Amino acid sequence: MASGPNPVLMTLREAYALLAVDPATASSTTTRAAFRAQIRRVHPDTVQSQELQSAAAERTRTLIEAYQIIKHAGYARPVTFARPAAAPTTDRALNTPYGIAVDGDGNVYVADWGPRGFQGIRKISPSGTVTNLAGGVPGYVDGPALRARFYQPKGIALDAGGNLYVCDSGNGAIRMIARSGVVSTLAGSRLTGYADGVSAAASFLFPHGLAADAAGNVYVADMHNNLIRKVAPSGAVTTLAGRYAPDSHAGLMAGRFADGPGPRALFHFPQSVAVDAAGTVYVADRWNMRIRAVSPSGDVTTFAGSTRGSDGAHFVSPQAVAVDGDGNVYVADLHRIRKITPTRDVSTLAGGRHKGNADGDGEDARFNAPQSIAVDGAGNVYVADTFNRAIRRITAAGSVSTLTLRFAST
Numbered sequence: 001m002a003s004g005p006n007p008v009l010m011t012l013r014e015a016y017a018l019l020a021v022d023p024a025t026a027s028s029t030t031t032r033a034a035f036r037a038q039i040r041r042v043h044p045d046t047v048q049s050q051e052l053q054s055a056a057a058e059r060t061r062t063l064i065e066a067y068q069i070i071k072h073a074g075y076a077r078p079v080t081f082a083r084p085a086a087a088p089t090t091d092r093a094l095n096t097p098y099g100i101a102v103d104g105d106g107n108v109y110v111a112d113w114g115p116r117g118f119q120g121i122r123k124i125s126p127s128g129t130v131t132n133l134a135g136g137v138p139g140y141v142d143g144p145a146l147r148a149r150f151y152q153p154k155g156i157a158l159d160a161g162g163n164l165y166v167c168d169s170g171n172g173a174i175r176m177i178a179r180s181g182v183v184s185t186l187a188g189s190r191l192t193g194y195a196d197g198v199s200a201a202a203s204f205l206f207p208h209g210l211a212a213d214a215a216g217n218v219y220v221a222d223m224h225n226n227l228i229r230k231v232a233p234s235g236a237v238t239t240l241a242g243r244y245a246p247d248s249h250a251g252l253m254a255g256r257f258a259d260g261p262g263p264r265a266l267f268h269f270p271q272s273v274a275v276d277a278a279g280t281v282y283v284a285d286r287w288n289m290r291i292r293a294v295s296p297s298g299d300v301t302t303f304a305g306s307t308r309g310s311d312g313a314h315f316v317s318p319q320a321v322a323v324d325g326d327g328n329v330y331v332a333d334l335h336r337i338r339k340i341t342p343t344r345d346v347s348t349l350a351g352g353r354h355k356g357n358a359d360g361d362g363e364d365a366r367f368n369a370p371q372s373i374a375v376d377g378a379g380n381v382y383v384a385d386t387f388n389r390a391i392r393r394i395t396a397a398g399s400v401s402t403l404t405l406r407f408a409s410t
Contacts, residue, residue: 014206015066017224017246026070035067092407094122094130097391099156099209100372100384101164108382108391108403109133109164111153111372120150121166121177124391130407133164134183140171140190148183150175155209155221155272155372165218167207174210174220174231186218187231194225194244202237204229205246209272209320209372211281219281221270226256228270228283228294240281241294242267257288262298272320272372274329282329284318291318291331291340303329304340313346320384324375332370337381337394349381350400357388365400367392 016023019034095114102108106126113119120135132146139149152170159165164177165186172192173185185199193203205224212218216233219240227242241262256268270292272284279296282303290305306312320332327342336351348363356366370392372384379396391403 015070017206018063018066019070020246021070031067031070035063038063094389094391094405095119096389097122097384097386098152098154098371099167100374100382100391101156101158102374102376102382103158103162104377106376108374109156109158110384110391111156111166113138113150113152120148120153121156121164124403124405128404128406130405134177134181138170140168140173142175142184143182145177145181145183148175148177155207157210157212157218159212159216159218160214161216163212165210165212167210167220169206169208172204172207174204174207174218187235187237194222194227194246196229196237196239198237199235202231202235209270209284211273211275213275213279214277219273219275221273221283223269223271226267226270228267228273228281239263241265241298241300242270257285257290259292259300259302262294262300265292265294265300267292271318272332274321274323276323276327277325282321282323284321284331286318289315289318291315291321291329304331304344304346313340320370320372322373322375322381324379325377330373330375330381332367332373332383335367335369337367337370337373337383349398350394355387357385357390359392359400359402361400362398365392365394 019038021031021034095112095117097110097112099111108124110122112122119138121133123131123133134145134148135150138151141149150168153166154169155167157165162179166175168175171190173188175183176186177183187199187202188204189200191203192205194205195203204222207220208223209221210218218231220229222229224246226245228240230238230240243263243266256266258266267285268287270283271286274282281294283292285292291303293301293303304313305315315333317334318331322330329340331338335355337349338346339349340346350362350365351367352363355368357368358366367385368387370383371386374382381394383392385392392400393403394400
């Protein structure tokens, strides 16, 4: 089934980061040169498989999008956000569902945001009723949930106590929504970058995904720093794995992959994390096209995926990862949902090579670049089908349906 282009969901600050341009010294000449250098590194014509060519083409479109955003802004310094005059008074559809989590009662939580309108967390009851749990207009404010403000919330995760953690990507912060309904900042601040430390002394660079373990530790895919970070319940942030290497989004290049002890390992655009009962952290290492495993001590190995042309399973663009109680790992891989057993057998649970919007069984179903997945205790996989603006559910047998949503009055 055909589908339209993905909406533009990139800020000026992100555009500069993707082209590896310093906004303080940017000019039309330096920005154009950086853009051309990045495009030359993609080289989609040298990629052997059709699917990898598709991934490279997607990357090229992202670089073009970034360049156009900077040109349109007149090479201005990035601003944090343009605040709407007031919060929307009604909601009748999801904006862009980017993060998803599910609790033991069957409630689904969605990080939802778009260029306009609501930016925050939605709650979907088992009957499909949608309410706004936290957030409103974009911004950065702690406090009571519906007075709190977020900017581009992405990954979300629940802990054993029912607290919800949010990757507030545009604000460079890890936020917590307590069961009491109060939002606080666990770590980070609007001063994006890279620094370990406690609470506001720590910094992240567009963190994208997170997961919480049974002890209340939060693991963060610090995507543009190419690191996996750990946040203790006290707010103390350390680097669990990865060598600091701010991402230039520079195509399918070599040199950003290495297994080994934490400080020596290399990631390339780690977008999502999940943690199992033993404390192993699984990473959707997007541009290395692999699923990595990080031990509690920080040692990094490749759990699934391999270099094109070699034996073993291949991934195109692993965007999200989740793990169930039996140790099965689920991956949103471009337009497919894949399953990896504890013995590392990889299969396609649902979806196919091409994007679309269709329910059905297994490979007859279609998705459009879902950015987050979650799994419940019964083995159902919930999918934030981001660019279809829908929430999908996949049974353990691979049958896909779209949740019917009813938006409560606001």
